[in-house]
Amino acid sequence: NAGVTQTPKFRILKIGQSMTLQCTQDMNHNYMYWYRQDPGMGLKLIYYSVGAGITDKGEVPNGYNVSRSTTEDFPLRLELAAPSQTSVYFCASSWPGTGGTGELFFGEGSRLTVL
Amino acid sequence: EDQVTQSPEALRLQEGESSSLNCSYTVSGLRGLFWYRQDPGKGPEFLFTLYSAGEEKEKERLKATLTKKESFLHITAPKPEDSATYLCAVQARSKNYGGSQGNLIFGKGTKLSVKP
Structure with a gap:
C-alpha cells in the first residue's frame, strides 16, 4: 500500500512554462486535495475533488487547473508559470467515512521553483 | 474571519525536558481541531482530532487537550526523534x-x- 504518491519531487521551471504535477492514491479515497506550503505560512488549499469528475476551487486557485478522471488520480496543471508559484505542493486524500475527523493522508510533496 | 495561531514559532528542548505547544483559534462553529506532525522534506502526518472542549487524546509522549479558545500539545520527556514541525488545523461547521x-x-x- 503506497498511499499518496506525487511526482516529480523536484522541478525547476522557467517563467511562462507549463507543467503537470502528478498525484495518485491507492486507498480508494473519494476526496482528494492539492495544497501549497510557502515558507513560514500555513498550508493553503488550491483545489479539491469529492469524486471522479467533480472538482472545485479552494482558497488559492488562480494559475492552476485540475482534473479528476479516475478515483486514483488527481493531477495539478500549472499554466504560464510565475515566480509566485514557487512553493512546495502537497497532494492529499481522505475517506468520507472519517467524516469530520480531518485525517488527511499526504504525499511527500513536490518542490517547484520558477525562475 | 476564521484563523489559527500557533506559538511559539520554534522551541528548543533538551531531551527529557517537558513542554507544551499552543494553538489558539477563532472559528465560526468548531467542527474539529487537528494536530499533524511534519518531518523535514515530508508531508504532514495525522496525530489527533479533538471535537469538544475538555477532550484529551494521548499517543506515546504526546497529549493533546482542547478548550473553547485553544488547544495544547503537551510533550512529556521528549526524545530527539520527536523533533519535527507540529501543525494545528481547525475545521469550521459554517463552511461546506x-x-x-x-x-x-x-x-x-x-x-x-x-x-x-
Whole structure:
C-alpha cells in the first residue's frame, strides 16, 4: 500500500512554462486535495475533488487547473508559470467515512521553483 | 474571519525536558481541531482530532487537550526523534466543501528541536 504518491519531487521551471504535477492514491479515497506550503505560512488549499469528475476551487486557485478522471488520480496543471508559484505542493486524500475527523493522508510533496 | 495561531514559532528542548505547544483559534462553529506532525522534506502526518472542549487524546509522549479558545500539545520527556514541525488545523461547521475536509484552516506550525 503506497498511499499518496506525487511526482516529480523536484522541478525547476522557467517563467511562462507549463507543467503537470502528478498525484495518485491507492486507498480508494473519494476526496482528494492539492495544497501549497510557502515558507513560514500555513498550508493553503488550491483545489479539491469529492469524486471522479467533480472538482472545485479552494482558497488559492488562480494559475492552476485540475482534473479528476479516475478515483486514483488527481493531477495539478500549472499554466504560464510565475515566480509566485514557487512553493512546495502537497497532494492529499481522505475517506468520507472519517467524516469530520480531518485525517488527511499526504504525499511527500513536490518542490517547484520558477525562475 | 476564521484563523489559527500557533506559538511559539520554534522551541528548543533538551531531551527529557517537558513542554507544551499552543494553538489558539477563532472559528465560526468548531467542527474539529487537528494536530499533524511534519518531518523535514515530508508531508504532514495525522496525530489527533479533538471535537469538544475538555477532550484529551494521548499517543506515546504526546497529549493533546482542547478548550473553547485553544488547544495544547503537551510533550512529556521528549526524545530527539520527536523533533519535527507540529501543525494545528481547525475545521469550521459554517463552511461546506462537499462534505470533505477541504475547509481545514492550518496554522503556521511550531518547529520543535529536541537535543540529546
